[in-house]
Amino acid sequence: MEEKTDKIATRKTWNNLPIDAPEKIIIELKFSQEQYNKIKRGLIPHEMEDKWFIFFEDNWLYFHRSWTGYGIYKAEIKKDNGNYCIYEFFVERNKEKYKCEDDNEDIDNFTFLIAWGLLDVDVREIFFRNNINNEKETIKSWSNFGNLFISKKDIERHEIQKEETMKDYYRVILGKNSFMADECYNAGFIGVGFNREEDLTDYLFDDVKEFNSFFIPRYLEKRPEKDRQQAIKSSTSLWTFSKKIKIGDIVLSPKNVEECYVGIVTSDYYFENGAELPNRRNVKWYNKTIDKKSMSSELATSVWLIGTVHSLNKYVEELEKLIIE
Numbered sequence: 001m002e003e004k005t006d007k008i009a010t011r012k013t014w015n016n017l018p019i020d021a022p023e024k025i026i027i028e029l030k031f032s033q034e035q036y037n038k039i040k041r042g043l044i045p046h047e048m049e050d051k052w053f054i055f056f057e058d059n060w061l062y063f064h065r066s067w068t069g070y071g072i073y074k075a076e077i078k079k080d081n082g083n084y085c086i087y088e089f090f091v092e093r094n095k096e097k098y099k100c101e102d103d104n105e106d107i108d109n110f111t112f113l114i115a116w117g118l119l120d121v122d123v124r125e126i127f128f129r130n131n132i133n134n135e136k137e138t139i140k141s142w143s144n145f146g147n148l149f150i151s152k153k154d155i156e157r158h159e160i161q162k163e164e165t166m167k168d169y170y171r172v173i174l175g176k177n178s179f180m181a182d183e184c185y186n187a188g189f190i191g192v193g194f195n196r197e198e199d200l201t202d203y204l205f206d207d208v209k210e211f212n213s214f215f216i217p218r219y220l221e222k223r224p225e226k227d228r229q230q231a232i233k234s235s236t237s238l239w240t241f242s243k244k245i246k247i248g249d250i251v252l253s254p255k256n257v258e259e260c261y262v263g264i265v266t267s268d269y270y271f272e273n274g275a276e277l278p279n280r281r282n283v284k285w286y287n288k289t290i291d292k293k294s295m296s297s298e299l300a301t302s303v304w305l306i307g308t309v310h311s312l313n314k315y316v317e318e319l320e321k322l323i324i325e
Contacts, residue, residue, distance in 0.1 A: 009042025015069035051146035191277025199271035
């Protein structure tokens with residue numbers, strides 16, 4: 001789930017675009033003063049798997065997709081007899097921006113985002129039990145909710161396993177469409193771009209926020225065509241790759257659309273000046289690949305997800321079985 005911080009979301013926090021074709025849906029939600037105060041803080045994305053940006057402005061609550069900035073929902077909150085109420089909300093019906101046409105599905109999504117995304121009321125198990133019945137719906141829910149999709153049981157299981165194993169699992173894409181995967185496998189390393197100008201060894205701070213403060217201005221100076229949201233995603237991915245991943249951690253890197261390499265990280269970060277992927281970690285690759293067909297649909301979705309670096313820790317048990325087999 002998105003990391004909670006003291007920062008309050010505003011319109012200027014993240015890219016956001018207005019709803020093009022609003023359709024009104026009737027609903028009745030009531031909130032206490034305490035809940036209203038929580039709702040007003042909104043929700044800010046911190047990594048690529050955080051799919052929603054939500055902010056409050058002039059009594060209106062706005063829900064946007066974090067990757068595109070598209071407005072999907074908006075609702076006015078009115079004070080009524082001591083409560084704060086939502087009696088209707090508006091949904092995007094421009095099919096090029098939002099494909100859902102089911103009012104009931106939107107009611108479920110809208111209330112889920114408020115309950116779990118804004119109020120910390122964990123309704124995940126109920127929501128997914130009522131809405132997910134097959135692989136297609138599982139993939140759709142992950143695509144829709146991202147980190148909000150992770151269940152409480154998954155988180156608890158991962159925390160126990162992390163304490164026992166003391167190693168983490170990551171997916172790393174090796175070049176656009178994995179075009180460097182075979183070269184990385186043959187040479188025994190993983191690598192990413194984002195920074196082609198300097199060795200970052202002396203700037204890999206323990207705190208990602210400190211690293212972002214250092215790196216983002218440099219990134220934007222060299223790449224003026226990028227916006228700040230793109231810079232944040234790139235900087236955070238680079239820090240995760242270079243600092244957060246530890247020696248001994250396991251990495252999966254897609255070889256193609258059907259199988260992936262798997263290996264163990266054996267070195268700290270280093271910089272290979274002039275290389276296609278200059279930011280590197282050495283890896284001892286296993287003498288096997290893992291086939292997509294052998295994975296659960298949830299793991300396969302996460303391994304081939306858009307983006308460069310992200311955690312696979314919620315699949316530790318499944319991954320260990322696949323690696324041993």
